[in-house]
Amino acid sequence: MNMAIISALAIWGLGWFVNARLAASHAAQNPAVRLLVPAIFGLTLLIMWEMLVRMLGISPIILPAPSAIADRFGNSLPMLWADFEQTIIKGAMTGYIIGAVCAFGVAILADRSDFLTRGILPVGGFMAALPIVGIAPIFVKWLGSDWQSKAAVVAVMVFFPILVNIVAGLRDTSAMQRDLMRTYGAGYWQTLFKLRLPAAMPFIFNGLKIATTLALIGAIVAEFFGSPTVGMGFRISTSVGRLALDMVWAEIVVAAIAGSTIYGAVAWIEGRVTFWHPSQRK
Template identity: 60%
Template sequence: MSDLLSLSSIAPRSWQGFAALALLAGAFLLWPLVDVTPGYDVTTGVLIFFLLLLAIQFDHFPPVARAIFLFIGAHGAAWLLLAGITGNEGSARASFYLMLAAAWLLAWRCVTVLSALRPTSRWAATALRLIIPAIFGAWILIIWEAVTRGAGIPFILLPPPSAIGVRIANSLPVLAADVRQTIFKAVIFGYVVGSGAGFLAAIAADRVPFLRRGLLPIGNMVSALPIIGVAPIMVMWFGFDWQSKAAVVIIMTFFPMLVNTVAGLAASGHMERDLMRTYASSYWQTLFKLRLPAAAPFIFNALKINSTLALIGAIVAEFFGTPVVGMGFRISTEVGRMNIDMVWAEIAVAALAGSVFYGVVALFERAVTFWHPSVRGG
């Protein structure tokens, strides 16, 4: 009976732990990890096993300590696996992938434990909201790196994240010039003008009924226009510099703002509007004190949508003619030169810039619409 109790005290408490233990046993039976000699030395292999087993064993500890040891074990083992496969590309055996899968399962368990935590302090809750998606994103990169190097996928087809990171570090001046041309000139100008014009048009459509009946159907039609058809025309009209790309961005951001603002202006309740009428409020007083605050979530929803549409529109427009600088120009040029790592570097920078842009708008939304139930509950 005591033997059974001792076994239950060291057995994993989650299905991820049981699965990781089974994968470790399979990896041990299929050792070595690579087909080449020298591959992983015995010390490295033992250390990887030790880290993973330690993480499984600490699944019995309190939640915070459990999450810490799961994090250290999973990511320490993953780092050793990636360090060993570098230079031995294309030689990974099944045992390598089994150990990688075991580490991934423990990282999954770590995220599960972290998600169940209920921190009392505000900074801890904020840190937790950042750590969980960071672990998820890190494992996308870890698996990408391990598969491309372990399977020996040619870099021209899919470079590993480490090669893309090296390319970014070595091309910072070029990337900075591309960001300045595409984002700080075309995207921001087109975003501000397109969103602002859409907002003003929505106010006019709300004020004048026949404009609403005419603009919204046209807006739905124009929003369905293919960007690859509009971009060459804008280049012909406004030239090869950033102005033509800004024109594409204006077209793409105008109608989402128009449609969302019109819908938001109709979101205020009938009782609130009747109350404003009893106070003899004018149209503009009702607009600024009731209807625009009620429409704020719709307006910010359009701003967040436009933050991604603007970047996509500017990059695609640069495929159809631009000076020798710009993110879209660089992508199209480097694809022709087979410099795929530079293409991925531009994609990574564009994704980062788009995420930052979206995040800034979302933070501004929380500051402005703090009173809204969706913000108070989030």
């Protein structure tokens, strides 16, 4: 027992010592070192986890070792892929796209009227703070337990943050810029496409980025309320029931990879679209 804790602390100390030296050294500005330091930190935690689980003999129904999780991950790739397809691609992505398109449509419609914009901003902001994921049981009842109900939950969840950001973004041009467009004789639509939409892009992408995580949460949590026998939320809740925690962790690894990949993809597109914005300068 003591041995285990002492050696875990030794690993921690070692990892910390290396990181402290790296952070204090001249190489700290080097991009490779900036990646290396968090990687060492993560690795230190993983090794400590593995050691403590093995040396203390912690039961796998409480906390499986990282090696056991990796093993399970490697052995269940087809199943994990099917779950990924069901939950992320069919549920989350479909809902995300529907929600984003609807938000865009409503924002453009409301944009013509200052009255509506002033109503939509506070109401949308308010809705975005609510626990919307609670509508999942209702949608599962209405649309059945397959991916359609998950897509609907996701669409409602992502709708409000995206809507608020688009509406706020469309208001983000100065009177001077709009006057310039008017002196050019530009109509409403020309001003919209050539000035106001491009100016709104940083806001829009902010909303889209917030919504990626929400979409995954919605799709996974909605499956806790009923799903076909495939899907990440289904797998998590049934594996928890069977105390197969290595499977749960494997699904969480998939969720983490999917989440950061989708977020990264949106951020990459943002970099392409808003290359002119100060925040994108290298």
